[in-house]
Amino acid sequence: MQRITLTEYLARNAGEAALADLIECIASACWSISNLVNVSALAGHQGSTDEINPHGEVQKPLDILADEVFVRSCSANANLSALISEEVEEITWVNPAQTGAYVLAYDPLDGSSNLDVDLSVGSIFAVSKLRSDSAEDVLPNGRNLLCSGYAIYGPSTMLVLTFGDQVDGFTLDDSTDSFVLTHPNMKVPQQACEFAINVSRQRHWDETIQSYVSDCLKGAVGPRQKAFNMRWTASMVADVHRILIRGGVFLYPIDAENAAAGGKLRLLYEAMPMAMIVEAGGGGATDGRIPLIDVVATTPHQRTSVILGAREEIDLIRAAYS
Incomplete structure (x- = not known):
């Protein structure tokens, strides 16, 4: 080559x-x-x-x-x-x-x-x-x-x-x-069988995220009818890189504990660039309501909810929120 x-x-x-x-x-x-x-x-x-x-x-x-x-x-x-x-x-x-x-x-x-x-x-x-x-x-x-x-x-x-x-x-x-x-030309695999989320925050999640993770964990006998692996590295770069190579979905949603701050991850230098990358690779990215790339920045260190990865998973989660 x-x-x-x-x-x-x-x-x-x-x-x-x-x-x-x-x-x-x-x-x-x-x-x-x-x-x-x-x-x-x-x-x-x-x-x-x-x-x-x-x-x-x-x-x-x-x-x-x-x-x-x-x-x-x-x-x-x-x-x-x-x-x-x-x-x-x-x-x-x-x-x-x-x-x-x-x-x-x-x-x-x-x-x-x-x-x-x-x-x-x-x-x-x-x-x-x-x-x-x-x-x-x-x-x-x-x-x-x-x-x-x-x-x-x-x-x-x-x-x-x-x-x-x-x-x-x-x-x-x-x-x-x-x-x-x-x-060259990296693409997010569209058949997801992995999800990355910080489970230590489960007590703070809203009903939509609770339900999504629960359905994934039920495996082949659950509503998703397939087994999911859970991955979490505490490094957004590592988790997104894995999604580009192997597929899956990354979630750091707004929850009851971080809602007052607007979420955990920062919009301008974490969420927005990763959303652009994942979208360009054929995946999707959302804050749960709108495409993540369309969230309007009003302050340099603004925080946001982040859900990104395989397109079908993002569509499923957005539909659940709406």
Whole structure:
């Protein structure tokens, strides 16, 4: 098979040279973070810090280091105007607001609670454009995202990317320090037999989610008439990556305990980019009422309900809610 590097792929598919350059900066950041993850125990970067992120969560050392890597790598792009990071309360303005300049929303290290037990973690990102010269227009509209992607740091490091038409996966070749296309045109398998949900929150779920999970657990003798496996890694990147490869559905719904906050997962740099990726791969994504990509962002760290995966499962859950 012909080796296609990320650089060659971007030259053909990014459309704008400036966008290709920004994605190269993001890929460089992910390469650096992959190295940091690999040596985290040796470098003494495991455990927790005394710092608290904007969501009231104790930060891991690599949460902070990964955010610094993104800022350092991507700020060099002259067409980047603003950064919206999970780890920083305020929007970081790299250059003045200017119509058409890029906005990068990102979670520098998703699933960092897995670091100390050596499980997969990742980074998530979405790129959009400022709609005007006003800083008020910095929050992206999901349908106007230019591209979305994630990196997963596991047995190998992968970068998964979409411009909205299809999903392509690149594996880091350590011998050349380059990302190479290994998973072209990734599609979500439509016959789901796995679901990913945090069962420790079951007491908070609404009736629709309680019923859905109960029906799955009843197996072949239940209303779904087939056996389901339950998977949960506490890393959205790892769970979504599994769905792209093997199918299934991921659920982190709004529930009685997190309803006041609007849900658990963040819209701009977790839910929205993953929704774009899953939709481009032929799956579906919803907050239970509307397509997840259509949820309107009003604040940088807005939370939302997230249900995404195989299209037939998403349609079933949305029908149950409606």
